[in-house]
Amino acid sequence: MRISPCGINSRPDVYWTPKTLVRIPASKPNLVIRELDSIPDLLRALHLEKDVWGLHDADVTPLTTAIASRAAGAFWLGAFDDADLVGIAYAFPSLHNGRFGFHSHLLAVRPSHRGTGIGYRLKLVQRDRALALGVGEITWTFDPLRSRNAHLNFGRLGVISDKYIADFYGPQTSSPLHVNSTDRLWVTWQLGSRRVGQRLQGGEFRPEALDALKHLEPLVRFNGDSRPVLPDVATAVSRQRVAIEIPGDIGCIEQENLPLAREWRVATRTAFTAALESGFIVKEFCRTIRGHQGPGAYLLEKAAEV
């Protein structure tokens, strides 16, 4: 039986029962997304967390916390390729700006399975679960220098953001993904909004966003040799729209030239902080605005326009 619990038929290849959601794409016939509802399942999820972030044991979510949070209503979802757990999504109940919702703390897919839509599918199941409980909002944070995550979050899922937090988890953790500080954009996914509905149905936003970006002087932009340039911030934030460019693959830059990665961090931190404090909202992200694997750009607009 095919069920559409949220009224948006965005997933013709997804079937679910209250306990199990099964995706049947042509390329991965054995992929299943389901609840992680036993202690061995949760242990496997925590191993995956440790592997994906390369964490020391002390920084991995404790098993007892995972068990307790699940018992208290958190969603622990796993994507299985046959018997292998290849992706997880963990979201716990939250209270934000006086509203009850869910905060998604972990989304991870094993490198071997990335780029095949598993992260996206896990988010869709999170959304279904929240809507089924009458919850309209999921929040999470991500590193705004990571182009892949920016594309998934803004481009595919339709989040928006009005908050930038420097060093969210402290200046560094044991994860190699956190060597360049742990700054985060706090994003909100308004699950039942028209914007999100259109995005999940594949609504095309790029032509309009690219057109806007073409006419903007970026607040952070690439100079000729891959370094960030920060023009006059005060002038830029007096406009109605601004752009912030980021590299196509910050992970590569971190490995090859950490000081340059730090320059990108400082420039984008300054720009996001100034813009969001001046009433902008981060609204879109377009990857590769200048050719294949070139820079991507965020589009920010003054809140009244969103």
Ligand SMILES: CC(C)(COP(=O)(O)OP(=O)(O)OC[C@H]1O[C@@H](n2cnc3c(N)ncnc32)[C@H](O)[C@@H]1OP(=O)(O)O)[C@@H](O)C(=O)NCCC(=O)NCCS
């Ligand atoms: C973020 C993560 C969960 C995504 O998982 P995934 O299964 O690869 O995600 P999907 O395949 O659903 O979507 C990835 C999208 O990014 C795109 N992408 C890949 N590399 C990219 C890049 N450098 N720049 C922009 N987009 C990129 C893919 O093409 C795909 O988009 P598309 O389907 O429109 O083509 C995974 O990369 C991961 O585990 N990363 C490490 C941990 C992490 O950062 N977690 C998230 C914290 S919020």
